Structure formats: C-alpha cells, structure tokens
Amino acid sequence: MNWYVDVLKKYAEFSGRARRTEYWMFVLVSFGVSVVLSIADALLGTSPFIAALYSLAVFIPNLAVxxxxxxxxxxxxxxxxIGLIPFxxxxxxxxxxxxxxxxxxxxHGANPKQGLAY
Structure with a gap:
C-alpha cells in the first residue's frame, strides 16, 4: 500500500525515475480499486459515476508514474x-x-535502487 500512496504523494512529478515495483504496485492497487468501485456503482445504480470519478482522480498520477x-x-x-497504436x-x-x-x-536521475539491500 505504501507504493500506491508514494505515487499519489508525487502527484504530478514527471521527472526522475520509478522502479518496476513502484509502477506495478500502483497499477495493481489502482486496478483493484477500480473493480471495487465499479461493483459499488452497479450495486448503487450510479453505474459509471464513482468509478469514472476515481479514474479521473488518478489519471495524472498514473501518467506521471x-x-x-x-x-x-x-x-x-x-x-x-506508442500506446496509441492499436495492439x-x-x-x-x-x-x-x-x-x-x-x-x-x-x-533522468540516479538509480532508484541504490542503497537498497536485496
């Protein structure tokens, strides 16, 4: 969960580097939240509203990471x-x-893994 929050803290920071873990954990948590909100939308009858609002809120952090x-x-x-090219x-x-x-x-900056023990 810290990876997700760290990306949100760097809301519109487009410079620097992000590790694979930071990117993929944000994508995973964001996808999970989207699924839960879509289900909540369906149950509440507000179909695309809540999930669309969340998607709009995380658009810039997703782009930045x-x-x-x-x-x-x-x-x-x-x-x-290049993602605009289909498939x-x-x-x-x-x-x-x-x-x-x-x-x-x-x-683009220093290696984000420097100083980490693996």
Missing part, C-alpha cells in the same frame, strides 16, 4: 504515445514497463 518508469529504462516519456503499441509499452531499469545513473 508511467513517465518516470520509462525514464528508469532511459526512454523519454514521449514513448507513451502493437500496448505490447511495446508492456515490454518497456516490465524491463529492468538501467543500473547506473542516466539522464
């Missing part, structure tokens, strides 16, 4: 636009997001 994730792989945030774009982005970040410092 995705750009920081691309920075960790030494790619520009503009690579997110192939989503596969390319999935590969980029799942790729190991660069172990050394890059143009």
């Amino acid at each position: 995705a750009i920081r994730r691309l920075h960790d792989t030494n790619r520009s945030g503009w690579w997110l636009l 192939a774009g989503a596969i390319v982005l999935l590969v980029f997001m799942a790729s190991e970040g660069e172990p050394q410092d890059n143009a």
Whole structure:
C-alpha cells in the first residue's frame, strides 16, 4: 500500500525515475480499486459515476508514474504515445514497463535502487 500512496504523494512529478515495483504496485492497487468501485456503482445504480470519478482522480498520477518508469529504462516519456497504436503499441509499452531499469545513473536521475539491500 505504501507504493500506491508514494505515487499519489508525487502527484504530478514527471521527472526522475520509478522502479518496476513502484509502477506495478500502483497499477495493481489502482486496478483493484477500480473493480471495487465499479461493483459499488452497479450495486448503487450510479453505474459509471464513482468509478469514472476515481479514474479521473488518478489519471495524472498514473501518467506521471508511467513517465518516470520509462525514464528508469532511459526512454523519454514521449514513448507513451506508442500506446496509441492499436495492439502493437500496448505490447511495446508492456515490454518497456516490465524491463529492468538501467543500473547506473542516466539522464533522468540516479538509480532508484541504490542503497537498497536485496
């Protein structure tokens, strides 16, 4: 849950780097919350309202953490636009997001894993 809250604290921080764990935990928790809110919408009869409001609220943090994730792989945030290409774009982005970040410092900042014991 800390990964999710940390991304929300960096609401509109597009610079720097984000580890795979930070990105994927945010995506996982956000997806779970969306599913729960969609079910609540269906039960309350407010169909798309609550889930859509949540999606709108996390749009900027989701965009920011995705750009920081691309920075960790030494790619520009503009690579997110490849997702506009049907099917192939989503596969390319999935590969980029799942790729190991660069172990050394890059143009986007220091390695976020430095100082962590694994």
